[in-house]
Amino acid sequence: MARNDSIVKMRELLVKRRDALRRALAGDLSLLKSLNEQTGGDVGDAALDAAQDEISSKLAEVESRELANIEVALERMRSGSYGLCEICNCKIPLARLNALPYATSCIECQRAMESSGGGSGYAGDWSRVLDGGADVDVSFSDLEAG
Numbered sequence: 001m002a003r004n005d006s007i008v009k010m011r012e013l014l015v016k017r018r019d020a021l022r023r024a025l026a027g028d029l030s031l032l033k034s035l036n037e038q039t040g041g042d043v044g045d046a047a048l049d050a051a052q053d054e055i056s057s058k059l060a061e062v063e064s065r066e067l068a069n070i071e072v073a074l075e076r077m078r079s080g081s082y083g084l085c086e087i088c089n090c091k092i093p094l095a096r097l098n099a100l101p102y103a104t105s106c107i108e109c110q111r112a113m114e115s116s117g118g119g120s121g122y123a124g125d126w127s128r129v130l131d132g133g134a135d136v137d138v139s140f141s142d143l144e145a146g
């Protein structure tokens with residue numbers, strides 16, 4: 001029950017963030033900024049800092065990638081598969097979802113994927129994204145196939 005409540009709240013945040021990102025991509029960062037102030041900026045801090053520095057094409061790329069991640073997460077919420085690991089089907093701990101709302105696998109499976117070398121490279125890790133990690137590449141066919 002608490003878990004469902006958390007997911008409902010997260011969904012609201014994601015919807016707001018999706019709208020903010022859409023506007024940001026259209027060149028309007030005001031909503032994104034106010035949203036980050038409201039939520040304490042725990043999700044998108046780093047991105048916001050970068051946004052304040054400059055609106056670069058790279059940022060737009062990150063934003064559109066996040067936007068796509070949000071769409072996937074919202075779709076999974078609609079279908080009821082949100083928060084379930086795509087690989088072992090366990091419930092992804094809320095702490096992980098809070099830190100990484102777009103996670104589609106649990107930590108164990110993600111690690112296993114990474115260590116097997118063939119990892120899809122999926123990561124919502126902001127520091128990595130913004131550090132210039134061109135290695136972050138979301139494969140949506142993989143996400144949808146689950």
Ligand SMILES: [Zn+2]
Pocket residue numbers: 085086087088089090105106107108109110
């Ligand atoms: Zn798993």
